[in-house]
Amino acid sequence: MTWRPTLTVMRKELRDSIRDRRSLGSALLYAVWGPAVMALALMALARSRAPEQPIALAIEGHLQDPALVAFLAERSVTIIEGQSGPADGIRSRQLEVALVVGDDYTAEFSRFEPARVTLLFDSSWSDSNAKASRVRDLLTQYADRVSDTRLLLRGVSPSIASPLRVVERDLSTPAGRAAMVLATLPIFLLLSAFVGGMGVAADLTAGERERGSLETLLLHPVPRVALVVGKWAAVSLVSLATLTLTLWMSRIILAQPRVQAVDVPVGLSAGEAAEMWVVLAPLAVLVASVQLLIALFSKTYKEAQTQLSMFIFLPMISGFLFAFGSVETQSWMAWLPMLGQHVVISDLLRGHPSPALSVAGLTAVTLVATALTLAITARLLDRESIVRRSGA
């Protein structure tokens, strides 16, 4: 095979694609909004996990328990007394959490009877739910403390009332916790390999068929495989540019202070980003070849876009199954394109890089699959049904 026509086709397709704002725009837009969506998710997570976030606790009734007020104040809970109708405030989302103190609170407390308080919150609202959970924990701690004091005053050891002492030890490493928090990051990165060349692949095959230029192209004395490889090279370059930009934007966005507020170390060093690029680049070129093959069966650009959009669900479904624990990682997965890349990137984020030999094996399998897909596409271009737009 001579490389001259391949390079000619690649140059022309790249020039044409760069002038096509529709395809290029959608590819480059992903590199920005992909990491941005990820950052928003992390910032939301950071908010919900912040341990000492100040809480404004609205009180209905009179909390005449200075010890409890002091206890809460020490733990960043500000009491807002004299709140009337806090339930309405929570329903309208003006208040996150409130406490209704019973009229008999002081009397019940003095009689050593359980003093009734009612915690108001909205479980369908994550901020309200998180703060209610923290207030509940603080009230339980306060109740235990009062209970212990009362038992001691009666000469009874508080340990009698506690038949079990549960000690919690979190054995996860900071990197491991980060990987859990960033379980969705591999999905965003895998998606960049799928989104980048989608529009261009649709234009270079189905678009060519739609405007009749595919037939004209096939009239040239150039082997089909040279045409296919030229188109694939152009799609691959756009995909790789999107991947590079996505990783670069991810580095910038993950370094932002508000994202860093997550209680686990998140971030992408230049070395890690480079390693991810090496792992994902073969996938991007495989996806480019598969996109060309799929789009070749479409009659119009729009039809190809629809079919290629469905193809994008593949990394999303497998990614979410991995992220939310429905699928256990198996050793054979490391050899399969897409699943293998997901496993390797997740391991990288967890701080346990896969062995170089394993990555090399996955890359080889991915590249062989790419070559096979290109060979099939080239053969299909010899099929009359693919080329023919109308009969005799």
Added chain:
Amino acid sequence: MIAIEQLHKKYGRTIAVSSVSFVAPNGLVTGLLGPNGAGKTTVLRALTGLVKPDRGRAAVDDCDVQQRPLAARSRLGVLPEQVGLYDRLRAREHLTYCGELRGLVEPDLGRRVDLMLDRLGLTAIAMRPAGELSLGQRRRVALACALIHNPSNVVLDEPTNGLDVLSAREVRRVVRDLASAGCAVVLSSHVMPEVSAVCDRIVILARGLVVASGTPGEILAQTGSTVLEEAFVRLIGSEEGLN
């Protein structure tokens, strides 16, 4: 020289062409006439290798199109019915692209591009994207692409379709010039006056069969007609396919 020998092609149960044979010699324009569905497109596609015949063969300068497709295509310049240009590519870029795919390199490539732009009256619009060109201009760009490598055999499918009177006249002049230069030209057309004015020989297809072939004079004599349109109607047995 272009030769079609005993060409037979079926799509499912429909016979597109059956035992079609003709020769388009060098230095002559051979017109391919027929109503819609007569099999003209199938014949032209078999000639360019886009359709594989069930039987028979197509050859360009003795190169079998199926056995040596690249060699056959390199000797052929084709203007398809649907011009198929890239809207974002400029006229000049189209010619350069086609020239490179035909193996032309600088400085020959640049010279051929300039020559074709000039010959087809495209110099003024050379830097305009194809999407901004009129139908006639697009057709002339496609014709220039088909001729960029100075082929010895040319296939033109409805070359004046959609052109204004002046542009159509210009294209007819180019077609005659090609034949004068020794090219074998096969021209498919519905326009009878055009066929009469340009073609040296005519092959008439109907229902996938060759119903007549010869010079315009021979066909008129064969049917006892005085004008080609009348002869065509008598040969195909209906007025279907006439403009």
